[in-house]
Amino acid sequence: MGTSVMGNNIDAAENLPDYPELKQLLGRTTLPGHELIELLHAAQQQYGHLDQPLLGQIARSLKLPESLVYGVASFYHAFRLEPPGRTRCAVCTGTSCHIKGGTRLLEQLQQLLDPACGGSSGDSRLSLESVRCLGACGMAPLVRIEQSSTPARLYSQMTPDLTLNLLQSAMEGGLPPGEALAPVRLLGPASQRIVLANCGAIDPDSLASARAAGAYTALEQSLRRMSPDQVCGQIRDSGLRGRGGGGYPTGLKWELVRSAPGKRKFVVANGDEGDPGAFMDRTLMELDPHRVLEGMAIAGFATGADHGFIYVRGEYPLAARRLRAAIAEAESAACLGRNIFGTPFTFQVRVRIGAGAFVCGEETALMASIMGRRGQPVIRPPYPAQHGLWGRPTLINNVETFGCVAPIILKGAAWFSSIGTPGNNGTKVFSISGDVTVAGVVEVPLGTPLRQILEMAGGVTGGDFKAAQTGGASGGCITAEHLDIPVDYDSLTGLGTIMGSGGMIIINDRRCMVDLARFFMRFCQSESCGKCTPCRAGTEQALRLLDALCSGEADLEQLERLEELCHLMRETSLCGLGMAAPNPVLSTLRWFRQEYLDHLRNGHCPAGVCRRGAAPCRD
C-alpha cells in the first residue's frame, strides 16, 4: 500500500458535478487516500448515506480502487449504504442492556413495527436497528432516537410500550426530551483517584481550568529537566502495565519504540473502547481530555515521535468533540503542536473516529483503520514497535495508560509503585454496571477486593450475587466464592478470566449463564473481521451450538463439539479477538457446567431465561 506520509493538501481539482460539497470535504484531508474513513464519515454526514455513485466519486477523487473504497465502507457498521428512515430508533445491545432485557426489547419491537413501517430499508418513515454498547450502562435497557432535525436522544429503562409511545410522538414531531448524553457517575472515594483525579473537578472545555489543576506541568517538566531516557526510565520503574487489558509493561514498550531505528515514529492512543459494558475510557476522554493528550506528548518526547493519533470510538461523539477542542486550545497555548513550551520538541495530535468495529481495538487492525483501510489484523511479528503506521515504529497504548503518565512524572516512580500490589502497581479504573444499585466508574488501587468494588456500587440488586463478568467479550466470570479475591492482572488470570480494559458486569442469581455466554458469542460473531477461518466460521458454528442449547435442542455431543471449537479458536485464530472469543463460554463452563447440562435436550433453563416450550418461563 501507499508509503507517502503526511503529504500536503491534495489538489482536489477533480470535477465533482453530482456532489458539489464533496470537493470541500476533500479539501480538508491532508493524507489523501489514508483519510478515507474520515471522508466517509464527512460524506455520510453531508448526504445521509453512502450510495454507489458517491462511493465511486470518492474513489476517483482519492485515486483509490473502487472495490477498496466499497470494501472499507461496508466493513464498518457506522456507514450506511442504504438511506435510513427519517426517524431512527436504535436499541442498545450492550451487556447490561442485554441482561436487563434489551435484546428481547429489540425482538419485540421488530415484531410490533415490522408490518406497520415496512422494515428499515428504502425511504421509510422509521428504521429500527441495534446499536453496540453506548457506554451508558446505568440507563439499561437503553433506546436512542435520532431524527434528521434533532440530535440523538437517549431514553433509559425502556419497555416496548414506552418505546412505541416515544416513536409515535417522534413521528408526530414532538419527541419528548431525553438525555442528550449519558451521564457518568463517579463512585468510590475520590482520594484514591489518580487517572480520574481531575474528572468532574475541572471544566473539560477549558484549558485554563485544566492547567489550574496541573495539566501539562508534567510535560513541561519532562521537556525542560529530563532526557527521553529518564522519562522512559521513570515509566519503567513505576511498573505501569498496559491498561487496555494486555498488561504488557508500558516502560518496556516505550523503550522498544525509542530504540527502534527510524527518523519518524508515531504514538497512538487507543480509545476504541469496544467491549460491551465498558465506559472507563469514555469517562476519561470526556471529562479530562488534556490528561490523555499530555500523556501522549510525554510518550512522544520519550520515544522520539512527533505525531500522535488518538483513535476514538465512533459511539462517543462528545469525547471526540472535546478532544478536538482540547487539541486546538492546547496548540494555541504551545502546550502541544510546534515547539512546545518554546522547546524544540514538536508533537501534533490528530483525532481519528472509529466507525463501529470492535476488532479495531486490536493494535494491527487499529493501525489499518487509522490508515483508512478495513480493520483487519495482520500477523505479528513484526510488532508495531518496529513496523507500525506506514511502516514506522509506533507506540500504541490505551488512553487510560496515557492517563497514568503525568502523575508518574510529577510524583515519581516510587510513589506510583507503592500503590497496589507487587507486580500490579497503581490504580485501575473499572466501569461497574448490571445488577447493581448504582452503575458508574470507580478507580481503586490494583488488588482491591471485588467485594469492596461491589459495595461502592451499592451492592447487588434484584437477587443474590451470582457472578461478576470481567473483561467483556474476551473475559470470563468470577463467582461468589471468589468475592474476596484481590482484583489485579494475575489473580484474575488465575481464575480463568482477565481484567481486560476494566468493564465489570454484576450478575444476580436470576440470570442465565448460558444465555450470557451466547450473548458474548453473538457479539464476537458479528464483530469477527472474517479474515481467518477459526474466528469467522468458528464463532458462527459456536453461536449455532449455543442457540441449540438455549432452545433445548442440543445433546451432550453438541456440548463436546462446542468445547472443542472453543479450544480451536483459542489456539489457532489470527488475532486476539478470535483467541479470546471462546473465553466467556469456557469460563461459564468452568464455573457453571451444571447450568449447561440442565439446558440439554429434555432439560430446562434453571433461571427461566431461555424461552422454549416446556421451560418454566418467567414472562
Place this chain on the structure above:
Amino acid sequence: MRPIRLATAWLSGCSGCHMSLLNLHHHLLELLLKCELVYSPLADIKEYPAGVDIALVEGAVGNADNREMAALIRERTVWVVSLGDCAVNGNVSGLRNPIGREAALAAAYPAENGSHQRFGSDVPLLLPRVLPLHQVIRVDAFIPGCPPLPEDISRMLASFFKQPAAGG
C-alpha cells in the same frame, strides 16, 4: 458362524450408490457367501427386520419418511454406514437447502398463485432442510463419494468383517 445380516437402504438419493455396490461385480458373490441380505431396495423385502448387523444407507434425510426410516434403521442395526455423499453431507439432495423448501417446491411444482401445488397425504412431507444422516441418527462409519468407489465399499465391509463382534 451364522451369516452376517446385511441391509442396504435408500433414502433421498439417486440410487447411484447402489449402482456402485452392484459394480462390485464378482466380489458380490464373495460378499453373499459371508452375508445374508435381509433388506434392500435390490430385493423384494417389505419391512426392515430386527437384528441387522450392518446397514449401508444411501441418501440424505429429506422427508418425513426418510426420518422415520433412519430411526428404524438405527434401532434395529448394530453398525450403520453412511453410503455416498448424499448420506454423508446432503450433496445433490441438499442443493435445495440454500433456497429453502417452499421456494424449491414452487419452482418444481408451481401453482397459479405463485406458491406450489398441494399434495395428498400419500406424498411424504419434505423436511425444512435436507440433513446428512449423522445429524439425524448416530452413524458408525462413512463412505464418501458421488458415487462411492466400489473398492471403498469392499474395504469398509472387509474392515467390519475383521471386527471380533461381527456376525458373533
Place this chain on the structure above:
Amino acid sequence: MPRLKLSIDGIPVSAGPGATILQAARANGIDIATLCHLKGLIPAGACRICIVEVAGGRRPVPACATRAESGMVITTASERLQAARRQIVELLLAERNHQCPVCVMNNNCELQAVARRFGIDHVRYGFIAPTLTVDISHERFGLDHNRCILCRRCVRVCDQVEGAHTWDVRARGTASRIISDLARPWGESGSCTGCGKCVQACPTGALFEKDVQGTRKGTLCLEKLLEWRRRRTR
C-alpha cells in the same frame, strides 16, 4: 548472510536468510498443506491450515507467514495440529455450499485435496447452507460464491501482480463476500483487464472460466509473471 539451521520434524534442515518456515520445509521435502498461500503472493496467514508448532511457543504459528529462525525446533504434524487442521477444513466445508459432484473443479480442487489428505469423511458441524449468487456477467469468466473459501488469493493476485485491484472483500465475518469494483456485476467492471489471473489463483471452483472443457487452471506460473512484471517496471 549465513544460512539458517533449524529442525523440522526431527530432521535438521537449512534455509536461506529470510525464508519462511513453509519455504524451509518444502525446500527440504517436507510438505505442509496450505490453502490461502500461493507462491508469489504476500502471505496472508488467514486460512490457518499451515499452522505448525515451534518449540517454546505458546500457540501454533502459520508456516506461510512466519520467518524461519536458526535454532527453531518445528513440528508440522502432531496429533494436536492434525486435529486442528481437520476442524478448520470441516468449518470451511460447512460454511458455504460445497457440492463436489456438481462443481467445475471436482478432482482439481485444493479444498477437496486437503480434505482428502486429512481423511475427512464427514463434517461434524451443521451445514450453514447460505443463499448465495453466481455472477456470470463476465464474458469469459464466472464467480460462484457457493464455492468461495475467502482465501483472498484473487484479491491479492489482482492487486499485487496485475495491479488492477478489481477485487476486494465487502462486509465482514460470515457476511464477507468477494466483490468487483463497487460490488457491481463482474461484467460491468471498468477496472478488470480480463487477464484471468484471479481464475488461475482460485483454489476452488469459485472463479472459473466459462465454456471450456476442464478447468484450465494451474497453467500459469505466478513467480515468472511477477519476475516479468518487475523487469517491465524497472
